[in-house]
Amino acid sequence: MKLIVDAMGGDHAPEEIVIGAALGKENCPxxxxxxxxxxxxxxxxxxxxxxxxxxxxxxxxxxxVEMEDDPLCILKSKKDSSMARGxxxxxxxxxxxxxxxxxxxxxxxxxxxRIYKNKIPGVKRCAIGSVLPFQKPCLLLDSGANxxxxxxxxxxxxxxxxAYAEDILGVKxxxxxxxxxxxxxxxxxxxxxxxxxxxKAMAGIRFVGNVEAREIPFxxxxxxxxxxxxxxxxxxxxxxxxxxFSATLKExxxxxxxxxxxxxxxxxxxxxxxENFSYEKYGGAPLLGTRKPVIKAHGSxxxxxxxxxxxxxxxxxxxxxxxxxxxxxGKEQE
Amino acid sequence: MKLIVDAMGGDHAPEEIVIGAALGKENCPxxxxxxxxxxxxxxxxxxxxxxxxxxxxxxxxxxxVEMEDDPLCILKSKKDSSMARGxxxxxxxxxxxxxxxxxxxxxxxxxxxRIYKNKIPGVKRCAIGSVLPFQKPCLLLDSGANxxxxxxxxxxxxxxxxAYAEDILGVKxxxxxxxxxxxxxxxxxxxxxxxxxxxKAMAGIRFVGNVEAREIPFxxxxxxxxxxxxxxxxxxxxxxxxxxFSATLKExxxxxxxxxxxxxxxxxxxxxxxENFSYEKYGGAPLLGTRKPVIKAHGSxxxxxxxxxxxxxxxxxxxxxxxxxxxxxGKEQE
Numbered sequence: 001m002k003l004i005v006d007a008m009g010g011d012h013a014p015e016e017i018v019i020g021a022a023l024g025k026e027n028c029p030x031x032x033x034x035x036x037x038x039x040x041x042x043x044x045x046x047x048x049x050x051x052x053x054x055x056x057x058x059x060x061x062x063x064x065v066e067m068e069d070d071p072l073c074i075l076k077s078k079k080d081s082s083m084a085r086g087x088x089x090x091x092x093x094x095x096x097x098x099x100x101x102x103x104x105x106x107x108x109x110x111x112x113x114r115i116y117k118n119k120i121p122g123v124k125r126c127a128i129g130s131v132l133p134f135q136k137p138c139l140l141l142d143s144g145a146n147x148x149x150x151x152x153x154x155x156x157x158x159x160x161x162x163a164y165a166e167d168i169l170g171v172k173x174x175x176x177x178x179x180x181x182x183x184x185x186x187x188x189x190x191x192x193x194x195x196x197x198x199x200k201a202m203a204g205i206r207f208v209g210n211v212e213a214r215e216i217p218f219x220x221x222x223x224x225x226x227x228x229x230x231x232x233x234x235x236x237x238x239x240x241x242x243x244x245f246s247a248t249l250k251e252x253x254x255x256x257x258x259x260x261x262x263x264x265x266x267x268x269x270x271x272x273x274x275e276n277f278s279y280e281k282y283g284g285a286p287l288l289g290t291r292k293p294v295i296k297a298h299g300s301x302x303x304x305x306x307x308x309x310x311x312x313x314x315x316x317x318x319x320x321x322x323x324x325x326x327x328x329x330g331k332e333q334e
Numbered sequence: 335m336k337l338i339v340d341a342m343g344g345d346h347a348p349e350e351i352v353i354g355a356a357l358g359k360e361n362c363p364x365x366x367x368x369x370x371x372x373x374x375x376x377x378x379x380x381x382x383x384x385x386x387x388x389x390x391x392x393x394x395x396x397x398x399v400e401m402e403d404d405p406l407c408i409l410k411s412k413k414d415s416s417m418a419r420g421x422x423x424x425x426x427x428x429x430x431x432x433x434x435x436x437x438x439x440x441x442x443x444x445x446x447x448r449i450y451k452n453k454i455p456g457v458k459r460c461a462i463g464s465v466l467p468f469q470k471p472c473l474l475l476d477s478g479a480n481x482x483x484x485x486x487x488x489x490x491x492x493x494x495x496x497a498y499a500e501d502i503l504g505v506k507x508x509x510x511x512x513x514x515x516x517x518x519x520x521x522x523x524x525x526x527x528x529x530x531x532x533x534k535a536m537a538g539i540r541f542v543g544n545v546e547a548r549e550i551p552f553x554x555x556x557x558x559x560x561x562x563x564x565x566x567x568x569x570x571x572x573x574x575x576x577x578x579f580s581a582t583l584k585e586x587x588x589x590x591x592x593x594x595x596x597x598x599x600x601x602x603x604x605x606x607x608x609e610n611f612s613y614e615k616y617g618g619a620p621l622l623g624t625r626k627p628v629i630k631a632h633g634s635x636x637x638x639x640x641x642x643x644x645x646x647x648x649x650x651x652x653x654x655x656x657x658x659x660x661x662x663x664g665k666e667q668e
Contacts, residue, residue, distance in 0.1 A: 214574035240548035262599025
C-alpha cells in the first residue's frame, strides 16, 4: 500500500510532516510513503533525522496551496502545487490514499472535483468527518466543509458516517443521531424537520432521533449528522472547552503548596485525563464520499498527530469504504 | 419593588420555587414577592418552612402551563394559568418584573404578545440571553428562542445584549461578536455574511467581528450574537461538557488510594472549580426586548438557583433597560 503525503501543507510543514509520516510508517509494515513537495527540503529533513529512504519516494513540486488562497486554485492556478500533485497521483494510480494538513477548502475541492475523478458517483457532496473524543468516540459530519446543505445530502452523510464508524472505528450497527435543539420531531429549522423524517424513513440505518448538544459528550450516538456550520460550532467549541478545562485544571493544581502536594499524587491521572481528551489519537479527519481515502490532518499537527493520521490512513485504505458507500447510496437512489 | 414569581413553573415547583424566592428576598432589602399559583400549596410551604409572610402576597391560580402544552396556550386555553396571571399582573402594574422556571416557549409568547403589552415598540423579536460562565462572563443571545432569524433581528440582539452586558453584568463598552465558522468576513451562510456587514456598519456598537467557537471560552467578546439554533447548540454543549469534565474529574480523584490522598489536598480547589463553572451564579436568563424584565430560570432550578435569579431580577428591574433599548432601537430605525 502506498500513501501519498502532502509534505508542504500545515503550520509545521515540511519538517513535522516528513518526520511524522516516517514515524507512522514504522508502525505499518509494508507501507510506502510518496511525498509531494520541495524535494531538496524533504531530502534534507530525512538526512538530518537519519530516516532511511527505503519505501519513501518524492514527487517534486515547487509551489503549495497557502491558507489565504482561493480553494479553487488547486484546479487552476496551482495545478502544480504539492496538494494538486497528490490528487493527480491518486487519480493516476500512483498511490492508494492521500493525506494533507493543508487548506481544508482546497482539499475538499480536490476531493470533489471531476478533474481528479475521486468522488463516488451519486454522492452529492463530500463531507468531513471528525471524531469527538468523548465517553465513546462519536463521528461528527459534516464538521465544517458544507455550510449549506439539503436534506438529501444530510441523509447521504448518515450513510457515509455509518460506513466509517463501523469499518474504521469498529462500532457495531452504528447509532445515527441528528443534531437538533430538542428531542421532538418538530424541532429545528425546516431543513432539520424534513431531515428527521427522511432519516426515519431510511431502511438501512439505525436512526436514534434528534440529539441535543448537552447529550453529545455522553455517548448519545455513534454518528452525529448536521450541516457544516453547526458541525464547525460543535467541533470547535468542544476543542476550545477541552483547552479551557485543561488550563483551569493546571492552574488549580499549581495554585499553592497544598495543591502542588496533592498534584504530586495525581500526576499520572492528570496526564491520562489530558491524553484521553486529545484529538490526536484519532488521527486526521476523513473526507467521506471519495473512492480512494483522502484524510485531512489538523493544520497545527506536529509529528505525533501526523504519525496517528498515517496509521489511520492505512487502516482506512484497507477497508475499501468507497465501494460500500457507492453501493449503499445507489440503493437509496433506486 | 415587587417581583412576580410563577410558583408553579419548573421541575421542582412549587416547593423549591417558593423557598428559593424567599431566600432571594432576604438578600434584597425592600423587595416584595407576589407569587402566582395554588394558594393553599404555597401557604403550606411558607408555613412548613417558617417563612414570614411579610412582603409576600399570593395571586391564586389553579392551573399551570405544562411542558408539553403548545406555547400559544398562555394566550388562549390557559389564560388563567400561573404564568398567564404573571403577565397580566405585570401589564396591570401590580409588579415590576416577572420570574418563571416554566416553559420557555410559553414565556416567550407571553413576553412578545400584544395582549400583555410588554414588548418594546420597534423590537422585532424578544431574545433569550444566557450568560456563559467562562473566563469572563459572555452573554449569548439568542440562546434558543428564535430558530430562524433575519439580519435585522440579529442586529437588534446586539443592541439588547450590549444594554444588558453593560448595565447588569457591569461590562464597559461591551465587545460584540458574531458567531461564525471563521474569522473572515466572507464566512458563514448568506445570513451571517449579511449580518457581519450590518453589524460593521452600526455606529453605536463595538463590533469585534466573527468569533469562532473555539475562542468562546477565552473571553473573545462580551456579547455573542447568533440565531437560536446555533445558540442552543453552544449553550447546551457548554453545559454538557461542563458536566462531562466534572464527572471525569471526580472519577479520576476517586479511582485509587493514591488519587484519594491527592484529592484530600485538593478538596477546596475542586469545589471552587465546579462552582466557578456553574450556571447558577448568574441566576436566570433574561428575555430581552421587553419593557419590564422577564426572567427565565432553568427548568431544573432548585432553591439556590431561584434565589440567585431573584437577586438578578431585582438588579435588572432597577436598571430600567427597557427605556434604553427602546431609544437605541428607535435611533437605528431612523
